[in-house]
Amino acid sequence: MKPSVFFELVEIKAKTASVFPFLMGTLYSYYHWHSINILDLVLFFIAMFLFNMAVDINDNYWDYKNATGDESFRRETNVIGVNHLNIHMIGWIDFTFSLIAAIIGLFIVYRTGLPLLYMGLFSFAVGFFYAGGPHPINRGPLGEFFAGFTMGFVIYLIAIYINVYNAPEAILDFKFYGDILLSSLLTCFAISNLLLANNIADEKEDIGLGRKTIVYYLGKENSLFILNSLYVLGYLALICSIIIGLLPKTMYLLLLITPIIYKNTRQFSHNPIKKETFPLIIKNLLFITLSEVVTFFIGVLINF
Numbered sequence: 001m002k003p004s005v006f007f008e009l010v011e012i013k014a015k016t017a018s019v020f021p022f023l024m025g026t027l028y029s030y031y032h033w034h035s036i037n038i039l040d041l042v043l044f045f046i047a048m049f050l051f052n053m054a055v056d057i058n059d060n061y062w063d064y065k066n067a068t069g070d071e072s073f074r075r076e077t078n079v080i081g082v083n084h085l086n087i088h089m090i091g092w093i094d095f096t097f098s099l100i101a102a103i104i105g106l107f108i109v110y111r112t113g114l115p116l117l118y119m120g121l122f123s124f125a126v127g128f129f130y131a132g133g134p135h136p137i138n139r140g141p142l143g144e145f146f147a148g149f150t151m152g153f154v155i156y157l158i159a160i161y162i163n164v165y166n167a168p169e170a171i172l173d174f175k176f177y178g179d180i181l182l183s184s185l186l187t188c189f190a191i192s193n194l195l196l197a198n199n200i201a202d203e204k205e206d207i208g209l210g211r212k213t214i215v216y217y218l219g220k221e222n223s224l225f226i227l228n229s230l231y232v233l234g235y236l237a238l239i240c241s242i243i244i245g246l247l248p249k250t251m252y253l254l255l256l257i258t259p260i261i262y263k264n265t266r267q268f269s270h271n272p273i274k275k276e277t278f279p280l281i282i283k284n285l286l287f288i289t290l291s292e293v294v295t296f297f298i299g300v301l302i303n304f
Contacts, residue, residue: 001083001085005079005083005085008083009056009057009060009079009080009085010053011060012053013282014056015052015053016285016290017152017191017194017285017289018048018052018151018155019049020187020289020290020292020293021152021159021184021289022045022048022155022156022159023293024156024159024184024187024292024293024296025155025156025157025159025160025163026041026159026163027293027296027297027300028156028159028160028247029159029163029164030163031300032164032170033163033167035163035167035170036163037162037163040162041162043108044105044159046101046104047100047102047104047105047108048155050097050098050100050104051097051098051123051127054094054098054101054127055127055128055130057090057093057094057097058128058130058131058132060078060090061080061087061091061094062131062136063078063131064078064080064081064087065087066139066210098124098127108162112161112162112165113165115165115172116158116161119154119158119161120158122150123150123155123158126146126150127150130146130147138211139211139213141213141214144193144195144196144199144214147191147192148188148189148190148191148193148195151191152184152185152187152188152189152190152192153187153188156180156184156187157177157180182240183237185233185234185237185238186235186237186238186254186292187288187289187292188234189230189231189234190231190234190284190285190288190289192230193227193231193285194281194282194284194285196214196215196223196227196230197227197272197278198274198278198281199214199215199223200215200220200223200224201272201273203220220272224269224272227269228265231265231284234288235254235255235258238251238254239252247299248295248296248298248299248300248302250295250296250298250299250302251292251295251296251299252295253291253295253298254288254291257287260284260287261284261287261288264281265281265284268280
């Protein structure tokens, strides 16, 4: 398999959706508790990255397997069919990546405690059932929620937990988890919108493949309204998080990119076409998550 084909199979371009929440969680840990556990953090990054690739391989695998009534999708769209890859080899690669990630994860659980096991099991379940099983999540109306929640919040939460589980100042109570959720909402919604925009652009193709996403139930116009509303709610959550001290004031600088986010979202809303305007929503996710990390890092430096 050529490297370019492998990178397409694991959707390497989409890995920012997991890497940036990981970095944000690390910055949050240091900003509030000055606590970083390097070994656990590095191990978690390796496990997270491997499992993220496994999830995308799994998605492509099951999309290929389930597209039995649409040979054109297999031959012309799915990376496995386009590149004539061995479906059994793809399955073994997926299993191997998942197994290695699980072994590393269990080692970190041994070092840090059971809460990580529960978070990891939830992530593995979402990762597999997102495209696999008898009723895949991505073929129903909850794909956007699970993708945004798992990648935007759970990865962020795990990065924080493994850094502060042994910090005496960190009290892992309801407020701890609530604060983390609030401060992650902009990222969650930006990731959810990536999936939502993809489903809006693929509305006709999804119907042909038997997928009943949220767009199928709500219609394109209502789905576009939700997409726009989630950006607004995400920015409101960001501002609230800064006001109450969860995030540094330097993150007000994210407001400077709102004209870009607004322009890209408006262009997509007026013409939601996969090859033409969907890349603008991908750029929105990159702009938001990259800006979050950069402005948070500046805030940490100032408060060092």
